[in-house]
Amino acid sequence: MTIKLYNTRVREKVEFQPIKADDVRMYVCGPTVYDRAHLGNARPVIVFDVLNRLLRHVYGADAVTYVRNFTDVDDKINARAAESGRSIGEITAQTTQWYLDDMAAVGALEPDHMPRATAYIPQMVEMIEGLIAKGHAYVAEGHVLFAVDSWKDGYGALSGRTVDDMIAGARVEVAPYKRNPMDFVLWKPSDEGTPGWDSPWGRGRPGWHIECSAMSKALLGEVFDIHGGGNDLMFPHHENEIAQSCCANDTDRMANVWMHNEMLQVEGKKMSKSLGNFFTVRDLLDQGVPxxxxxxxxLSTHYRKxxxxxxxxxxxxxxxxxxxxxxxxxxxxxxxxxxxxxxxxxxxxxxxxxxxxxxxxxxxxxxxxxxxxxxxxxxxxxxxxxWAAPKDFDFMRYVAHLKDLRSEAMETKDFSALDDFKAKLVEAGLEVRMSKETVDLEPTPIFNLEKMKGIL
CATH class of the missing domain: 1.20.120 (Four Helix Bundle (Hemerythrin (Met), subunit A))
Incomplete structure (x- = not known):
């Protein structure tokens, strides 16, 4: 069977041809674990979970390796630890498990590998050393930065932008130690209160982009089949990944196919806390949405829309x-x-x-x-x-009992038994609709068959 995928790198739908049919390799950028996953975070998980299932169906379950990382060293995590008084390890362990539980709830299979950035610091240091040795990176004031000018012909190919356009349109970090405004951090110094590791450039921690380059190389090789993520990662994250990986590995590409899903809106508007339409996957689950x-x-909307x-x-x-x-x-x-x-x-x-x-x-x-x-x-x-029990589930005896209780209440003017029975049905997840002529029971998203037992 032929699989066709839209390749962002060439901007057209192409026939997918794995490098090796018995060793199909896919990497997808995962979360920064400092809080609950919001609804938009679930979209790439579901999109690439479906692709993972399809690849396994076509090439065989043992022929596919799917990697999705966890970023567990990041300034957002550091800030959350500082404001909460909790340790970084405690925060990342809890939020990682939250993420896995919530993604399992939306039907996502766990990838074959889920590497954590902190477990691959030596590989990142080694890659940075190689970039410096080849003239693609430089040390400045305790930082190591990738020199975009050293790979100017290739930088911007994924997003279709020139370096000059990127400088004009991007919010870049202004720093006196940068040779070029677009140069990006590979390594940065850490103070006593910030996580850090020993390196040739002093105690510090990696920049965001180098993580995925080092982890994908370690688990999938220098060039692999598919790299995916949200289209908000196309620039600068994926652009920077390609630059540092190609320069470090002396290759003309990092992945053969690049796939990006579009963003999520809520009721036609961008999801935002200021608009009051921001919610997490767990929020929905706790509200009873299966x-x-x-x-x-x-799944009802194509991933590129x-x-x-x-x-x-x-x-x-x-x-x-x-x-x-x-x-x-x-x-x-x-x-x-x-x-x-x-x-x-x-x-x-x-x-x-x-x-x-x-x-x-x-x-x-x-x-x-x-x-x-x-x-x-x-x-x-x-x-x-x-919750998915069909509407014609045997509710008729409950309906009949409601009608009997209503008749009794109309005669005695005592509605306590009727109200009590209705309350039990509602607690079990049923919507009770009563009119003069009819009585209807409608299962809601929180319908629980177990709670129906013993009501009658």
Missing amino acids: GEVIRFVM PMDWTEKKRVEAEKTLRKWYGQAVQAVGRHAPDGAMIEALSDDLNTSEALTRLHQLSVTEDVVGLRHSLQFLGLMGDAAPD
Whole structure:
């Protein structure tokens, strides 16, 4: 099967051809672990989780190596430690586990390797030493900086900008020790209160960009197949990664294919704390939004288009999944995912088209194909979760009991038994709608089948 992917480096969709078909290698930039992952952080995780699943399907599970890093040395982490009085190690350990738990909740498989920057300091120092020796970096006032002019012909190729354009349009750190405003830090000094490691240039810590170059080389080699991340990383992070990796390794590229997902909006606006529309994945989970629903909404938009999270999409996603799960749970036996869905994913991860195919499987009541296609997309485990119980679940006896209690209350004018029963249903995650003629029960995102037991 042919997989086509949009390669940012050449700005077109290309046929993916791994360097080695039995050794497909992918690196994706991971989080800086100082707080909860916000909703936008989940998008690249879900996008490249789907790509990881597709690559394993096509080339074999043992033929794919997926790496996603943790940045656990950073000024934001230092600041969080200073303001909280907690140790950096305690903060990064907790927030790393938060991240893993939240990403698991949205159906993401763990990568094969999840390196932490602090475990690869020797490799970073070695790479920086090599850059200095080759004239691509210089030492100035305890800092080591990459000299952009030393690789001017290659710098900017990924983002399509010239160095002059970058200087004019970028917010660059002004420092007297820089030879060029675009030169970026590879190593910087640390004071007594800041994490630091011994190096040929004194006690210090790495700059952000060198981390990924050193870790990807150590785990995937000098040149690998796919490098991914959000498009906000294209410049300067990925541009700087390419420059230092190519110069350190004497290669003309770092990765063959560069992939970038677009950003996330909320109700048509950029997510921002000042707008009051900023929330974390955990916020949604704690509000009762199932992880599968978050994943479904993310998959409904192609990864190269801006993704707009809306309450309407959430409601529609939950309704659709409840219907599909109700059908798919009836399937028995082992089966491969639907071929047309795999073809859609093979066309530059067209997840919206893949979901359209699942709609068709639902309409034709191909419950076996639907179930295994859902599972391929990370949307259904071995059984439908409680919240996804179909609407025609045996609620009629609860409805009948509500009607009986209402009739009794109307006669006795004592509504305490009716109110008590309604409260128990609501606690179990049901919306109770009563009119003069009808009584309806509607499962909400927090519906819990276990809590239904014992109510009657």
